[in-house]
Amino acid sequence: xxxxxxxxxxxxxxxxxxxxxxxxxxxxxxxxxxxxxxxxxxxxxxxxxxxxxxxxxxxxxxxxxxxxxxxxxxxxxxxxxxxxxxxxxxxxxxxxxxxxxxxxxxxxxxxxxxxxxxxxxxxxxxxxxxxxxxxxxxxxxxxxxxxxxxxxxxxxxxxxxxxxxxxxxxxxxxxxxxxxxxxxxxxxxxxxxxxxxxxxxxxxxxxxxxxxxxxxxxxxxxxxxxxxxxxxxxxxxxxxxxxxxxxxxxxxxxxxxxxxxxxxxxxxxxxxxxxxxxxxxxxxxxxxxxxxxxxxxxxxxxxxxxxxxxxxxxxxxxxxxxxxxxxxxxxxxxxxxxxxxxxxxxxxxxxxxxxxxxxxxxxxxxx
Numbered sequence: 001x002x003x004x005x006x007x008x009x010x011x012x013x014x015x016x017x018x019x020x021x022x023x024x025x026x027x028x029x030x031x032x033x034x035x036x037x038x039x040x041x042x043x044x045x046x047x048x049x050x051x052x053x054x055x056x057x058x059x060x061x062x063x064x065x066x067x068x069x070x071x072x073x074x075x076x077x078x079x080x081x082x083x084x085x086x087x088x089x090x091x092x093x094x095x096x097x098x099x100x101x102x103x104x105x106x107x108x109x110x111x112x113x114x115x116x117x118x119x120x121x122x123x124x125x126x127x128x129x130x131x132x133x134x135x136x137x138x139x140x141x142x143x144x145x146x147x148x149x150x151x152x153x154x155x156x157x158x159x160x161x162x163x164x165x166x167x168x169x170x171x172x173x174x175x176x177x178x179x180x181x182x183x184x185x186x187x188x189x190x191x192x193x194x195x196x197x198x199x200x201x202x203x204x205x206x207x208x209x210x211x212x213x214x215x216x217x218x219x220x221x222x223x224x225x226x227x228x229x230x231x232x233x234x235x236x237x238x239x240x241x242x243x244x245x246x247x248x249x250x251x252x253x254x255x256x257x258x259x260x261x262x263x264x265x266x267x268x269x270x271x272x273x274x275x276x277x278x279x280x281x282x283x284x285x286x287x288x289x290x291x292x293x294x295x296x297x298x299x300x301x302x303x304x305x306x307x308x309x310x311x312x313x314x315x316x317x318x319x320x321x322x323x324x325x326x327x328x329x330x331x332x333x334x335x336x337x338x339x340x341x342x343x344x345x346x347x348x349x350x351x352x353x354x355x356x357x358x359x360x361x362x363x364x365x366x367x
Contacts, residue, residue: 006058007136013076019311024061025091037050063131138329170247174193194245289301339357
């Protein structure tokens with residue numbers, strides 16, 4: 001028995017939104033659609049086929065917002081394929097009947113993005129009214145890194161519209177006390193901050209760190225360097241927009257040391273985006289190094305190269321985050337959702353090891 005539709009709204013119809021929307025109609029060769037899988041089926045790419053009674057088929061796009069003239073006014077199905085999007089197309093999306101609304105630019109376009117994004121001149125509707133009219137229950141934030149004012153603007157929109165928020169950006173809302181208190185007071189759920197991909201650089205780096213610590217070995221020095229060819233990496237060439245991103249990625253890894261009352265000098269850790277390589281498109285390559293010592297203080301190190309299609313890597317996480325946000329709405333829970341945030345996000349209000357976070361997430365789902 002279905003528990004009802006989950007109506008979502010999306011801010012920013014970029015690569016990540018494209019992968020998410022494609023996943024809502026993706027056909028698994030020789031099996032079925034993602035949206036129709038049962039709770040007894042294990043399907044590549046999904047952590048939960050059914051979560052809290054909700055299938056992927058229960059999720060539908062009810063509203064969308066962007067600023068790019070290539071996307072505003074288009075059906076969502078067309079907008080997710082419009083330039084400068086360059087992620088892999090793995091599913092054909094039929095027209096949704098949902099047109100992309102124009103929105104305020106604020107600080108959403110950085111120095112390098114102004115060369116590839118032209119703001120639409122269409123009228124900008126009141127987003128609160130749009131959300132209420134569409135009956136959207138959850139708003140997903142997919143804006144460029146460094147969009148501090150824009151994310152805060154949309155956080156206020158969620159509070160006014162009483163719509164749950166999933167903050168996929170390293171702008172600290174759920175993990176910042178003042179904002180957390182606002183969402184709690186308004187009884188509006190929020191999951192954040194900064195999406196952590198299924199098997200991306202952050203989760204792999206955290207796993208390596210915990211492996212060393214579990215085996216009685218220190219983490220003396222470590223780095224993570226990332227390169228890619230999507231607009232996210234182009235935008236991050238503007239170093240002034242990188243502060244929160246570097247902080248979020250660094251804290252996500254070093255938190256695993258702090259949980260064991262260990263520390264690492266700031267000069268001995270470097271984590272962050274490194275460069276933009278256009279021909280890589282939405283592919284992201286991460287280089288991770290951990291230096292340590294084993295028995296007898298004998299030095300050793302490990303180096304890992306990870307290559308992933310960046311946007312699909314995050315979509316499966318957001319699919320679960322959406323359904324967790326809906327569970328919170330069903331249960332009348334407001335404020336930051338600690339358990340889902342700790343497993344899905346790099347900078348949650350509370351950090352746990354990933355094993356602990358997974359256990360707490362399952363407890364939240366099955367409450």
